[in-house]
Amino acid sequence: MIEIQSLNKIFNENKSNEFHALKDINLQIKDNSCVILKGVSGSGKSTLLSIIATLMKPSSGRIKVNENIISKLPDLHASNFRAKHIGFVFQNYNLFNSFNVYENIAMATTTLNLNSNEIKENVNKAMKIANIIHKENQTVSNLSGGEKQRVAIARAIVNNPELIICDEPTANLDKENSQNFLKMIKELKTLGKTIVIATHDPIFDELDFVDEIYYMEDGKIV
Ligand SMILES: Nc1ncnc2c1ncn2[C@@H]1O[C@H](COP(=O)(O)OP(=O)(O)OP(=O)(O)O)[C@@H](O)[C@H]1O
Ligand SMILES: [Mg+2]
Numbered sequence: 324m325i326e327i328q329s330l331n332k333i334f335n336e337n338k339s340n341e342f343h344a345l346k347d348i349n350l351q352i353k354d355n356s357c358v359i360l361k362g363v364s365g366s367g368k369s370t371l372l373s374i375i376a377t378l379m380k381p382s383s384g385r386i387k388v389n390e391n392i393i394s395k396l397p398d399l400h401a402s403n404f405r406a407k408h409i410g411f412v413f414q415n416y417n418l419f420n421s422f423n424v425y426e427n428i429a430m431a432t433t434t435l436n437l438n439s440n441e442i443k444e445n446v447n448k449a450m451k452i453a454n455i456i457h458k459e460n461q462t463v464s465n466l467s468g469g470e471k472q473r474v475a476i477a478r479a480i481v482n483n484p485e486l487i488i489c490d491e492p493t494a495n496l497d498k499e500n501s502q503n504f505l506k507m508i509k510e511l512k513t514l515g516k517t518i519v520i521a522t523h524d525p526i527f528d529e530l531d532f533v534d535e536i537y538y539m540e541d542g543k544i545v
Contacts (some may be wrong), residue, residue: 324517325352325375326487330384330394334368344370346542348384352438352519355484355513357532362476362539369490371539376411376488377401377518389485393528397402406434410479416471418478420464424455426524427463428478432517435482445481452514453507466534469500476507486513489520508532 332345345367352358359367373379375386377393386394389408396404405411418427428446437445450456454474472492481485489508493501503523508518509532512522520527527533537544 324354324356325350325374325387325519326385326387327351328385330374330386331368331382331387332374333382334377336382343480344379345374346544348542348544350537350544352517354532355517356410357508357519357530358365358449359527359533359536360397361523361527361536362520364523367542368539368541372411372471372490372519372521375486376409382397403434406431406482408484410476410482410484410487412475412479412492413473414491414494416475418463418471418474421462423460424450424466424474425459425460427474428481431481445483446477448454449477449481452480452502452510452545458493468495469497469503472496472500472504473507473536476504477512480511485515486517486519489518489522491522491524492520492524493524493526505530 327350329439330345330348334342334344348371362368375382377396384394393404404468425446428449429442432442432445446523450459453473455470455477458466458499461539463474492504496504507534512518512532
């Protein structure tokens with residue numbers, strides 16, 4: 324599913340504040356696996372996730388997702404590719420606070436040119452899986468942290484992507500909501516999704532549905 328070869332990311336290249344954030348990363352992630360990226364703050368986890376999700380371009384190296392070489396996709400193609408194939412759950416959720424739950428999720432479908440019935444069907448399905456359908460008309464600013472996260476997950480899965488990427492998904496959740504999140508990830512895996520999660524949380528250490536745990540240190544996978 325994901326093949327990463329000799330990947331490097333250098334921020335501010337050729338400037339006095341140049342920073343080599345990813346150093347010759349090689350990694351393969353299999354279809355329908357659940358992979359955890361661990362490592363101290365600043366080790367490069369979010370940078371790697373952003374590059375896999377086509378939100379950022381690498382300085383060198385190659386990434387294939389589903390046989391598509393995404394490392395050099397022009398921006399417009401990258402956003403179309405992302406909309407169809409990748410769901411990203413951001414640590415701070417990145418929701419539109421003044422819009423309601425339904426609208427936040429529906430917005431993610433716009434690049435797919437669906438008709439209104441198809442949008443409704445897909446949004447309802449995603450809200451059911453993420454267990455947030457009972458709040459569909461509530462403004463996001465009035466939701467709890469765990470509820471906001473479920474909206475973020477519903478938005479990540481609404482276009483039925485094969486790959487779901489989560490950055491520190493439990494950092495702002497209490498124990499109960501973290502357990503609910505794990506249940507949801509397990510269910511998404513049984514639906515055939517590939518899941519990549521960056522986290523510090525020891526809750527991910529001994530789970531039956533986690534296939535690989537990789538440790539990052541100073542921009543490398545160790
Ligand atoms: N746009 C940028 N410009 C310059 N340096 C950056 C930029 N983005 C990230 N970095 C640097 O790259 C390194 C890796 O950052 P990254 O956000 O990937 O770390 P992380 O492992 O996700 O950390 P955390 O656990 O704190 O989220 C850090 O030292 C960071 O300061
Ligand atoms: Mg990070």
